Amino acid sequence: MADDAAGPSGMNLGGVISEKLSDTIKNMDIMTVLQKMVATTPEDEESEEIRQKLQGVLAQFNSLSDDEKETFTAKIKEGLASKISARLQDPNSMDLSGLEEAIGTAIMNQIYMVAAAILFFIIIIGMFF
Incomplete structure (x- = not known):
């Protein structure tokens, strides 16, 4: 499937x-x-x-x-x-079957890294306010 x-x-x-x-x-x-x-x-x-x-x-x-x-x-x-x-x-x-999956994985990894950076930034700001 x-x-x-x-x-x-x-x-x-x-x-x-x-x-x-x-x-x-x-x-x-x-x-x-x-x-x-x-x-x-x-x-x-x-x-x-x-x-x-x-x-x-x-x-x-x-x-x-x-x-x-x-x-x-x-x-x-x-x-x-x-x-x-x-x-x-x-x-x-x-x-090309693996290409689409590899691109999707790379994009998801970037999204996770950005989300982690935003979360870290929010935690740091929360500590000072």
Whole structure:
């Protein structure tokens, strides 16, 4: 029964995360991100291969017309957003069931600490009046 209650809210949380990530991707500057990725020092051979491929992509991108650049970045953003959305909608890809409980526990701990501080403050004030 508790699993039934956690399931829909977990899916809702995944949907919210997916929506926010999609918005972030739509607003990000893909080429700046790629340039930063190319500028990083690779840690292994696989990273170096990826870095070289990204350098090739950037070189090709720089040779495109402005309209082609817009189309290219729009397609990249759309592809990233749909991949992330699909990944988050897949119940087997990420288990967010514990996340909501952890957030609730953290909030309750903060509330208890604030309540204890208020109680302590009231006791101290009561001692002087």
